[in-house]
Amino acid sequence: KNIFKFFSNLKFSIAILILIAIIISFGSFIEQDETIVFYKNNYSSINPIFGFIDYNFILNLGLNHIYTTWWFVFFLIIFGFSLFSCTITRQFPLLTNSKKYFFKNKNISLLPLFTKTKNYYYLNEFLIIKLNTIFFYIYQKKNLIYSYKGLLGRISPILVHISLICILIGSFFGAFQEFKAQEVIAKGEIFHIQNIIKIGSLSKINSVNIRVNDFWTQYKKKNINQFYSNLSILDNLGNEISNKTISVNNPLKYKNIDFYQSDWNLIGIRTKLKNNTNIKEYSFFNVKKDKKIWITWINLDNKIYSLLFDQLEESLFIYDENGNFIKKQYLKDKTNPLLLELLTSTGILIKSDLSIPILYFGFGLLIITTLLSCIPYNQIWISSTKKSIWIGSKTNRGFLNLELEFENFLR
Amino acid sequence: AMILYWISLSIVNNKIINLISKILIFLSNLFFGATLCIRWLKNGYFPLSNLYESLIFLAWSISFFLILLEYKTKSRLIGSIILPVIFFLSFFASLTLPIDMQKSLSLVPSLQSNWLMMHVSMMMLSYALLIIGSLLSIIYLFFLMFKQKNNFILEILDLWSYRIICFGFPFLTLGILSGAVWANEAWGSYWSWDPKETWALITWLVFASYLHSRLVKGWNPKSASILATFGFLILWVCYLGVNFLGKGLHSYGWI
Numbered sequence: 001k002n003i004f005k006f007f008s009n010l011k012f013s014i015a016i017l018i019l020i021a022i023i024i025s026f027g028s029f030i031e032q033d034e035t036i037v038f039y040k041n042n043y044s045s046i047n048p049i050f051g052f053i054d055y056n057f058i059l060n061l062g063l064n065h066i067y068t069t070w071w072f073v074f075f076l077i078i079f080g081f082s083l084f085s086c087t088i089t090r091q092f093p094l095l096t097n098s099k100k101y102f103f104k105n106k107n108i109s110l111l112p113l114f115t116k117t118k119n120y121y122y123l124n125e126f127l128i129i130k131l132n133t134i135f136f137y138i139y140q141k142k143n144l145i146y147s148y149k150g151l152l153g154r155i156s157p158i159l160v161h162i163s164l165i166c167i168l169i170g171s172f173f174g175a176f177q178e179f180k181a182q183e184v185i186a187k188g189e190i191f192h193i194q195n196i197i198k199i200g201s202l203s204k205i206n207s208v209n210i211r212v213n214d215f216w217t218q219y220k221k222k223n224i225n226q227f228y229s230n231l232s233i234l235d236n237l238g239n240e241i242s243n244k245t246i247s248v249n250n251p252l253k254y255k256n257i258d259f260y261q262s263d264w265n266l267i268g269i270r271t272k273l274k275n276n277t278n279i280k281e282y283s284f285f286n287v288k289k290d291k292k293i294w295i296t297w298i299n300l301d302n303k304i305y306s307l308l309f310d311q312l313e314e315s316l317f318i319y320d321e322n323g324n325f326i327k328k329q330y331l332k333d334k335t336n337p338l339l340l341e342l343l344t345s346t347g348i349l350i351k352s353d354l355s356i357p358i359l360y361f362g363f364g365l366l367i368i369t370t371l372l373s374c375i376p377y378n379q380i381w382i383s384s385t386k387k388s389i390w391i392g393s394k395t396n397r398g399f400l401n402l403e404l405e406f407e408n409f410l411r
Numbered sequence: 412a413m414i415l416y417w418i419s420l421s422i423v424n425n426k427i428i429n430l431i432s433k434i435l436i437f438l439s440n441l442f443f444g445a446t447l448c449i450r451w452l453k454n455g456y457f458p459l460s461n462l463y464e465s466l467i468f469l470a471w472s473i474s475f476f477l478i479l480l481e482y483k484t485k486s487r488l489i490g491s492i493i494l495p496v497i498f499f500l501s502f503f504a505s506l507t508l509p510i511d512m513q514k515s516l517s518l519v520p521s522l523q524s525n526w527l528m529m530h531v532s533m534m535m536l537s538y539a540l541l542i543i544g545s546l547l548s549i550i551y552l553f554f555l556m557f558k559q560k561n562n563f564i565l566e567i568l569d570l571w572s573y574r575i576i577c578f579g580f581p582f583l584t585l586g587i588l589s590g591a592v593w594a595n596e597a598w599g600s601y602w603s604w605d606p607k608e609t610w611a612l613i614t615w616l617v618f619a620s621y622l623h624s625r626l627v628k629g630w631n632p633k634s635a636s637i638l639a640t641f642g643f644l645i646l647w648v649c650y651l652g653v654n655f656l657g658k659g660l661h662s663y664g665w666i
Binding site (some may be wrong): 010011013014017018020024025027028032067090130171180216222225226248249251258262277280349353356359360366367369371374 | 460463521523526577578580581584585591592595596597598599600602603604606609610613616617618619623624626627631653
């Protein structure tokens with residue numbers, strides 16, 4: 001019992017919220033998941049930042065992968081436990097809404113807003129009717145009346161905590177059984193899930209055969225608009241089970257595995273002279289890493305030409321062997337005796353995570369409940385004797401709103 | 412289009428006479444809205460794809476909420492505090508950003524999704540509300556330190572700040588979560604500790620602790636306002652500061 005009390009203490013909760021906030025901010029200052037050499041170069045022991053932050057400090061404390069260190073996970077668990085204990089100790093009792101408590105010894109003069117008037121003809125009943133018309137729920141015992149409005153605003157914070165716990169549990173569960181892989185496949189090839197980037201201890205990968213049928217890019221106003229890959233899922237005999245064209249925001253989902261379109265690459269070019277049946281294939285080379293410009297050299301009639309591919313213009317710049325510019329050949333132009341076909345490869349990101357439904361449920365619940373928590377919970381007490389009537393009220397949020405309602409109400 | 416922005420700038424600067432200023436605020440809101448609508452119609456996508464557009468959207472939402480608040484509370488106090496923000500935003504957007512960044516280019520493939528509308532607009536709306544709310548807290552601290560006499564104004568400021576932040580917080584939650592869902596649909600990872608995501612989460616945590624600090628027995632509005640001030644600063648780091656770090660999925664607003 002005492003443990004719960006400690007963890008549900010409000011000041012403790014605020015402290016841990018701030019602590020988590022500070023810890024995760026470190027992750028944006030210190031580069032995450034880089035090689036040891038990187039940290040050695042940037043955080044040298046010779047001149048440590050603030051006098052003690054060098055690469056040893058970073059690597060020993062795990063600051064290069066803060067979000068997966070054991071102590072960060074530990075703080076998250078404490079956070080979850082704090083939410084849980086708060087829900088149990090403070091919020092569940094609120095749900096009982098016991099009438100006895102509200103009627104016991106309510107000294108109305110202690111309430112934030114109260115007033116006292118003379119009791120005249122049927123004022124009590126008039127007040128009750130008025131309360132009803134502004135949607136208050138009313139309970140009456142002898143000459144004490146208790147009414148409230150906005151119970152949803154009182155329950156919602158509990159549900160906020162529950163949805164946060166749901167999200168935390170979902171992400172923990174997910175970390176154990178998810179996997180992520182990345183494949184770069186040339187057009188027309190078949191691939192399996194082999195190149196794994198990230199995997200949990202309990203992950204299971206089902207074998208799938210996928211064939212890339214086609215890849216193309218779409219342009220709009222000289223800018224890349226979208227990448228498309230057409231994929232087929234094959235069974236073990238090579239028959240097509242499923243076929244879909246995926247694009248960047250449009251993945252293929254098959255048996256809990258999702259295939260996302262990521263980047264693409266140009267790997268070669270096929271040339272064929274119109275009057276010749278010889279097909280020659282040349283590799284394309286990336287001019288600069290991460291830039292979409294490729295170059296190759298082709299041999300035509302014993303002369304060597306350089307071809308530079310520019311993705312935005314969908315054209316090839318052709319140069320002779322001395323580097324002089326000859327002409328610009330649009331790929332769509334079919335009048336050229338040299339037929340060209342580009343060989344592309346597409347990058348597919350493969351991901352599987354069964355905890356997603358739990359997470360989405362937690363997300364949705366959190367959205368709704370944080371919105372509903374804004375609803376104020378107003379309570380009004382009325383106590384009447386033969387001579388005078390005491391009216392008092394209390395709210396948990398919109399103090400001003402209540403004041404206005406109160407004033408109107410008294411008119 | 413540039414001319415429009417000049418007009419909106421000069422309008423916002425005027426905050427003296429009651430009725431005139433009210434009309435001017437209304438007009439400037441319309442101008443911001445019109446700018447966004449024109450860009451929307453011309454380009455075929457919702458106007459929130461680069462820093463310039465997001466600044467204009469933010470200016471529009473702040474002026475929109477300002478009009479709503481002035482109508483509800485019938486006070487010019489909020490306006491006089493908020494208007495400089497709008498002024499600086501539109502100034503920054505129109506004059507200091509290079510022309511290249513103001514142009515509208517076609518969307519990169521990863522932005523071509525209906526989620527763009529939902530996620531970014533929710534974030535901007537929440538920023539607008541939280542900026543207004545935390546500014547009120549800053550002014551509360553300011554008054555507390557220097558003026559100290561008018562208790563009523565202090566209470567009202569504190570109350571408004573609380574209510575506005577209380578209303579802006581679910582929007583922030585919705586914005587962060589819709590971003591996570593979009594990320595999951597687009598590249599299979601709902602949270603990748605991107606600087607912007609991280610700082611959005613920090614903003615969320617700070618404002619959550621602000622809302623909770625009001626429930627502490629014997630809470631001091633001063634300490635709550637200090638939290639809100641931190642929230643204000645962190646919000647700007649999240650919105651503009653991370654662009655200077657230059658890496659991650661959100662580096663559309665490079666300078």
